[in-house]
Amino acid sequence: MSHRKIRKVAVLGSGVMGSRIACHFANIGLEVLLLDIVPKEPNDAEKAKGLTLESKAVRNRIVNDALMASLKSNPAPLYDAAFASRITTGNFDDNMKDIASFDWIVEAVVENIDIKKKVYEQVESFRTPGTLITSNTSGIPMHLMSEARSEDFQKHFCGVHFFNPPRYMRLLEIIPGPKTSPEVIDFLMLYGDLYLGKTTVLCKDTPGFIANRIGIYGIMEALHTIIDLGLSVEEVDKLTGPVIGRPKSATFRTLDVVGIDTVIKVANGLLAGAPNDEAKDMFVLPEILKKIDENKWYGDKSQQGFYKKTKNDAGQTEILSLNLNSLLYGQQQKVKFAALEQTKAIEDLKPRFSVLIKSADKAGQFYRRTFLGLFKYVSNRIPEISDELYRIDDAMRTGFGWELGPFETWDAVGVAKAVKLMEEDGRKPAQWVYEMLEAGNTSFYKSENGKRLYYDIPSKSYKVIPGTESFIILDTLRANKPVFKNAGATLHDIGDGIVNLEFHTKMNTLGGEVVDAINRSIGIAEKDFQGIVIGNDGANFSAGANLALVLMYAIEQEYDEIDFMIRAFQNTMMRARYSSIPVVVAPHNLTLGGGCEMTLHADHVQAFAETYIGLVEFGVGLIPAGGGTKEFTLRVSDSFEDGDIQVNNLKNMYMHIATAKVATSAEEARSMGILRKSDGITLNRSRLIADAKAAAISLAEAGYTQPKQRKDIKVLGQSALGMFYAGANSMVSGKYMSEHDRKISEKLAYIMCGGDLSAPTLVSEQYLLDLEREAFLSLTGEKKTLERIQSILTSGRPLRN
Template sequence: MSKIKHIAVLGSGVMGSQIAAHFANCGFSVALLDLTSAGPKPSAISEGAVKKLLKINPSPLYSPSVIENIFPGNFDDHLEHLDEADLIIEAVIEDLAIKQNLWSQICKYVKADAILATNTSGLPLKDITKNLSNKSLKRFLGVHFFNPPRYQKLLELIPGPKTQDGLLEEFAEFARLHLGKGIVVAKDTPNFIGNRIGCYAMQKSMIPLFEDGFTIEEIDLLTGPLMGRPKSATFRTLDLIGVDTILYVTSNLHSAIKKDECRNEFIMPTEIKKMVKQGQLGAKTKKGFYSKVDGEIRSINFGDYSYQSPKEISLENIHAYKKIPDLGKRLRALYDDPGRVGDFYRKFLLALMSYSARRIPEICHNHQDIDKAMKWGWAWQMGPFEIWQAIGFKKILNDLKGSVYTLPEWITRIDPEVGFTKSKSPFADQFTIKEKRMRLIKDYKDARLLNWKQGICVFEFTGKANTISSRVLDGIIDAVKLVEDKEEFKGILIANDSSMFSAGANLAEMAGHVQNRDFAPINEVVNKFQQMSQVVHYASKPVIPVVQGRALGGACEIIMAAPHAVVAQESYMGLVELGVGLIPAGGGTMRMAKLAATMAGEQKAFLVEPFLRQNWLTIAMAKVSASGLDAQSKRYLNPNATLVTNAERRLHVAAQLLLQLSELPYSSPRPSKFLALGANAASTFKAGAYNMLQSQFISKYDYFLACKLAHIICGGNLTRASMVDEQYILDLEREVFLSLLGEAKTLARIESILKFNRPLRN
């Protein structure tokens, strides 16, 4: 599948354009074709779709630059060029006749070994391919990208009536490695796996609103993060999807699943149909199940379809359940609750579990694929069968046997004392630290050093949000020395299994000292942080951060310090300290100053200044990267960093890199001086900040902080551009950082983050 280099996507609507965008993200050349427009611009439709990609939020693009990989065209002028494409994905409107007609044209031009795919959310492949030749059918398969394709991990693959052996497996491996997708193979049944189970779950979770006296707010509380699902829960999700869209989908599903024993449960309540008639369609009409009225989020009253202020939630013990950190234990407690909460969960979960079980083998081959589909496509933390196992296989089995629900024969063959077996990843390059059972070398309380294999050590953050406490700083310094001193060790990976690399420095640890006006311990911690970043940078053996998710503030500084890093594309890096009234003081400002001088080539002020100005502005605006690629463009990440599309492969890739570096042998950086521009340059930066203040783009305190940052990054009170060493800028970092802790507005910003988890613009 490495032969796939050129892709053609036919249909430039919401899905087609974003599928094209994700292939472009991953480095592929993509032709995006659509209907021909009358007038001077025959490709106006696809050209317009490409331009829209730059305006979508969240962005479907890793970086605006990848748009250059997409080439818009039209069906009349460019179908004949399909013979250049290795993969053709049709993604036009879900209309059977339109798809059939387009495929009859496509197949005239494609090359013999091209892969042919239709992106559909539920139309039968046997109908779409009705008029295709046997030759085309062998190269044909169905794909179902979940929206938005960049962010939704799930990709359902559906074999066609005559898909040749091995093609599906080959394409699955291509999508896993190059697109970062989690693959499930679905059978050619209505709505495939994710949306078949998801629509059923959505329908069952809204019924208590009409039958059992639950409020919209109560159901959203019960079906959100409390049970391991997104914050949008049930009704906010319906508003986002569109009430009319979900009505259309469930109506079509009801028509298509004539042999499904629960078919009539997909009929939407009359109240939902009335909402659609009245234009209460959700977010797109600004009124659905929720609407913002006079600045207040209100929910619909089905008495007169007006919007009422939220009622107080009266669910006994709910606050106690929220405090249970482990999801499995929390689900058991919710299921066993003797009141309304337990009634809701037992009714909902028993229906969901029995329905999911009865869909095997109709929609897929095993229960693991249903669990994967719901986690990757619907963002559930646990799939239906994992929930079953967490609550207790035998308990649920007995409850189902005593209920109105029936069970399929395959469930009866499972040992009730064991339950569902957890499937291991079939991929040798996808694993977690936990799965590898690494040997503990040393525990640092908020982190630990582990011995993995072949001389590779792993330094794992273990504290809350993986924050960087004083113990973590001591740990990294100690771990690097330990690994350097022992010949058996080749280097360190700084990594963890969580969804984020690190939220940054431990502000809570610092806050107590600030309140007591005790700055000596803070000075010690900042000094230690700078020491740690230098130890990482100049280590005699590779120290490689393995990054995913958020890497903010001090975490970003660790990554910037490392000469090499492995970074998942879905990583969001940034020096965000100004948002809490501080400046980067763990070496981040110094590295941005030195980087500007390095990028300029010659150490001349007029060459360095534009690079330094951009780096100053990036920090001053607390910019966070939209991806790993964007982190490189924002200069948080070295150009030589290894970017990984599939985050689950990051440890494998990092291990291979470490071994390669250690065999060269590894050569660590050498200290060097660089050009600092001095106070005159700082004055021009401050003038730029003043213009932003006058334009009301920043607050007065933002301006104050930006000026402090300019002072550091330009080299303090130097009267002219001068060569300085790294420690000179590090000392300025520490001096300004400590001075800011005496500012009332900085303390207010820190307090806002710690108390309310939101930034304060004062």
């Protein structure tokens, strides 16, 4: 990587994308300047205040309003609301001169080439030579934008296409212009990955780049097929959602969210921009889209699209769907397909495809048309839009949220098998696919020595995917013999004396087999390795304890079983904290309840930036009893300083548990005290386990010694307890809290104050764990708690009783 350092970024254009891109740069700690145009005149409110066009508040109104709208939007664009202070606003007329001191200029103005060119002219007069200048465009060719610019500008100019919302969407397309220097391309590819946490995909300067070219083709192919087969909106969304590893919003719900007008615009652009595309007829709008365009039913932004939200006679919200023939909205119909029934029992996504594509019903017809069409299309896009096939898969996975990209899906069906089906259907793939098969290569990807290889077309051989050399992909280790495995978890040797324990229960819940695996794995690591990482590649790190089991024992009044279960879990958490080797936990996405407790007991946490972590037991009428309440109490005790109003610190920690608060990012988890200052945050999910492994090695090499159990935890006793009880009383009398809530909150306060002690006292961890376990056990004997657990398990909704 070059010596280039990025400290300050200027973002030009504060629309939906511009202000959110500015927020994501602020997320990673950069100083950001966000600029937009000066309004033509003051508005009425400004005139009433006596402001003129010379007033700063008026001149910066457009940019300030846009940034405020972004900051208030949901999901939040910032990891922590406090990071907004890293963004300064201004306008093109007064502040364009300031870009001279900035390291990277990001242009994100409207998709209009004339406006973009005008902005570049202004940039050129203030920009310091050598500064990066990039355009966030979803389709305007680089060569048209950079022509007529200086040599230095063209050398440092590149397309960097973020997907919306930039904090959450992992795809970052990098599109070089005709004169972009290779140093700039290499820098952006690595910077996007390492610092912005993105999957960076190198694209060619072709219409729609990669993700939109393939994605819009897929959507248009589906639309044409639906009309031919007479399928309904609901049927298609059922066929194109999670069952094939695509987002829940499937096809039509996605179109409504993105905006049908946007899709129409991109399809028209592709039709005009890619005249030599052999499948260009697919980009011709079907009649149904033309009618929707005439009616301006663009989806959520116009309150109706393929779906429409209304209120029924009883005043309840109802979502109606569009009949594609009559163009009338009606109630959604239940959908059933034989093909989907056949694959219900197939948990793993890959084996599902070969069953779906062979099915004799309408679903099978739909899948054959759309998959075979997609396979042919992507095989013909190489080398037009990319020289390497893995880039197309990367773009579709991270830009459109597909679990498997087109070539990975083709591998799942079987390459040769799919080619045979394609020939029967009169859709032959590109010649290179035949050459690959003739040479005896049967798949696009394969795993060797824990590395993932892709088929490289020019050399007709398999190569490691560049940039992934430092990733640890657990999936590729499955070919190796595991160090240990049971029904709930697998222990892999990930090299350099470190093992990784991954869970594979439903939602990665922590049942008996996982608890057993954690104990056994720590034992194995203590004997034969120098450290252990607990991390996985699942959709979520862990949704916590197995509630269904707790409910079953509680209904049968098997309290000894519950007691045994909690003791085992507490002992396992303490085992993780007090082992002779470093234990590093690598949480990501949902990390709730027991998953959070596991994290709290690690020697070091390496968290993915998007970690939503918290102790949520209160919501089901319980308290955290896997050491979570003990750990929060211990951390409060460590934060006490002489002269502190210690009870306030305690109250803050108590409220996190009592409100079942979940951090909305790893940064927020740090400010809540769930992550410590010394814990690490990884921005790129693909690097998480590798980063956790590095942390385990450095702890081991620094001479890790087994810590001693704590006996010096300061608890405040009766004085604090009285305050908590009084607070609960007033909450009940003000009807903010039910009687059952009072009962749980008093039990929680009792543990965190160390029980009914007459004065502040030092207690041990075991003392607090015993209080935790007693409280949990007593609550499983409460009818109202069981009703709450039942509600979460059956409807997913918390019950307030």
